[in-house]
Amino acid sequence: MLQQIRKLFQQIGTHADVEARDDKDVRMISAALLVEVATVDQKLDQRERDNLLQLLCQHYALDAHSAAEIIDEAIEQREEATSLFEFTQAVNDQFSEKDKYQLVRQMWQVAFSDNVIEAFEEHLIRRVSELIYLPHGLFTRARAEARDMKDT
Template sequence: MLQQIRKLFEQIGRGADVEVSVDKDVRMISAALLAEVATVDQKLDQRERATLTRLLQSHYQLDSSAAETLVTEALAHRDRATSLYEFTQTVNAQFSDREKYALVLQMWQVAFSDNVIEPFEEHLIRRVAELIHLPHGRFTRARAEARELRQREQRDDPKGMGKER
């Protein structure tokens, strides 16, 4: 996944024709980073996948099919990932401070979706936050906000009977 994105940005840098739009590139970068959180522990919980899909659908105003396709593509190419730098470099170039915060918040939401924060998940999110220059206070605020959102979801639907998780 990271290699494909690197190749894409090399094409953009050379002025080559690129078939995908900048919006799609940003969506794929977000999807890839969220998918990395969901799979960093080498297992993909259905709640994590459902949260990942829901977040992308909501944030990028996608229909459910487009969001699921984006998630599937991000997960299918995960094995090719080599470095976070290519992603975070693009995030730094194209995301506002508010969008960076939203990305880290979404990463935390994916991590909290299975009710267990694995050390690998926390490390990955912390590393991304550092690479995108998100101040530590905003990093911890995003974590607290994601925890609060998860607790609210569980209060509103204690048996998980509503939305798919």
């Protein structure tokens, strides 16, 4: 996955078609981090996959087919991932604080999908939050909002 993300960023660096690529890059970054949460326990529950699909459709105004393709691509490339740094660096470069907060809330929503917060999921979300410099208060608020969204 990191290889593909790296290639996308290299394409952005050429300034060719930046506007057309930017949305895809942001969607792929988000999908990659959301998929990482969903698969950190080495299994992808159908509820997690459905939630991933719904989150990408809603947040990026995608149809179900496009969102599913992004998810499938992120899942296929997951094994190539070696570090969170490139993802979080891209988030820091391209996301506002509000976008970072929404991303972390979405990560929590994925974690809550199967009604079990695994230690690995919590650790991953906490680590991403630290690496993207999301204040701790927003981290805990994102968790509470995601939990409340699950309960309603």
